[in-house]
Amino acid sequence: MVSLTALATPAPVVIAPAMDSHMYEHPATQHNLQLLQSRGMRIVGPDEGRLASGHSGVGRLVDNLTIIAALKQAMGMHGDLAGRKVVVSAGPTREAIDTVRFISNYSSGKMGFASAEAARDRGATVTLVTGPTALREPDGVMTVHVDTTAQMAEAIQTACEDADLLVMAAAPSDFRAAQVAERKIKRTGQEVDVHLVPNVDIVAGVKNGQLVKVGFAAESEDVLANAAAKVKKKGLAFIVANDVTAPGSGFGTDTNQVVFIDADGAKEHLPLLSKAEVGHRILDHAIPLLRKRRG
Numbered sequence: 324m325v326s327l328t329a330l331a332t333p334a335p336v337v338i339a340p341a342m343d344s345h346m347y348e349h350p351a352t353q354h355n356l357q358l359l360q361s362r363g364m365r366i367v368g369p370d371e372g373r374l375a376s377g378h379s380g381v382g383r384l385v386d387n388l389t390i391i392a393a394l395k396q397a398m399g400m401h402g403d404l405a406g407r408k409v410v411v412s413a414g415p416t417r418e419a420i421d422t423v424r425f426i427s428n429y430s431s432g433k434m435g436f437a438s439a440e441a442a443r444d445r446g447a448t449v450t451l452v453t454g455p456t457a458l459r460e461p462d463g464v465m466t467v468h469v470d471t472t473a474q475m476a477e478a479i480q481t482a483c484e485d486a487d488l489l490v491m492a493a494a495p496s497d498f499r500a501a502q503v504a505e506r507k508i509k510r511t512g513q514e515v516d517v518h519l520v521p522n523v524d525i526v527a528g529v530k531n532g533q534l535v536k537v538g539f540a541a542e543s544e545d546v547l548a549n550a551a552a553k554v555k556k557k558g559l560a561f562i563v564a565n566d567v568t569a570p571g572s573g574f575g576t577d578t579n580q581v582v583f584i585d586a587d588g589a590k591e592h593l594p595l596l597s598k599a600e601v602g603h604r605i606l607d608h609a610i611p612l613l614r615k616r617r618g
């Protein structure tokens with residue numbers, strides 16, 4: 324029944340094999356999987372681990388989240404971002420003070436990860452540049468891990484060389500310690516001065532004439548005015564203004580309430596939405612701009 328359905332359907336087919344490792348590693352199975360792949364079917368997994376036979380090896384069914392991600396990617400492969408390269412940044416950066424301490428912020432990475440998954444599910448080739456987070460790496464996305472703002476700047480500049488769209492959802496640290504102590508600073512009861520110097524502005528510095536740059540503005544007061552000022556200052560197509568003091572919005576939440584502000588000052592107010600939905604709305608807003616720049 325399964326093979327008849329697979330033969331009859333014009334839909335994309337995703338196969339998640341699960342079997343004993345000897346069976347999986349047999350040349351006949353490997354040959355058949357390669358043949359199916361050459362015919363456009365997607366193979367996910369299998370994973371390595373404990374098998375039904377009691378042995379350990381390759382052959383475990385991949386977990387549900389991996390299968391769901393593969394299905395979404397397969398269904399979106401001819402989506403409205405097919406053929407586009409999208410770079411998304413996420414999470415905080417960390418700037419060391421000494422060998423055991425750093426300054427950072429409360430960004431969880433959720434907004435950036437959700438935007439990267441949204442772009443993937445609409446057919447884009449996605450690079451996600453992320454600072455340290457507790458989130459699971461998204462399937463079907465090239466993920467680059469960084470710690471500091473300087474590392475994030477370098478990874479984003481490289482990823483953006485041939486990209487169409489940059490969604491800058493990360494919260495990179497604006498400052499770093501002028502000098503990082505080579506040993507753990509000892510507690511003596513005296514005050515300690517940490518002299519901070521400004522970090523590079525990543526999004527303002529990214530160079531690629533065709534790139535559509537979308538920034539975020541995490542604001543706690545005069546949200547719209549402060550965000551609008553950043554659109555021009557950072558050379559953005561539009562900014563996603565984010566009142567990080569509003570309930571359910573900003574750092575660490577699963578939802579976000581934002582306003583899009585275009586370079587010409589036009590505003591689109593969005594209700595409180597899941598970060599996944601905000602990611603999709605950002606792409607909806609960016610796609611006409613991509614079409615104008617690259618056709």
Ligand code: PMT
Nearest residue numbers: 430431432433434491493494525526538539540541574575
């Ligand atoms: O990660 P979550 O917990 O899901 O939270 C989401 C978020 C609140 C972090 C996100 O929605 C958000 O608002 N990100 C922007 C945070 C920020 O750094 O805002 P900013 O106003 O300081 O910076 C403006 C823009 O410049 C941002 O796109 C930022 O990524 C970028 N920037 C900032 C500093 C810097 N050195 N280089 C930059 O490119």
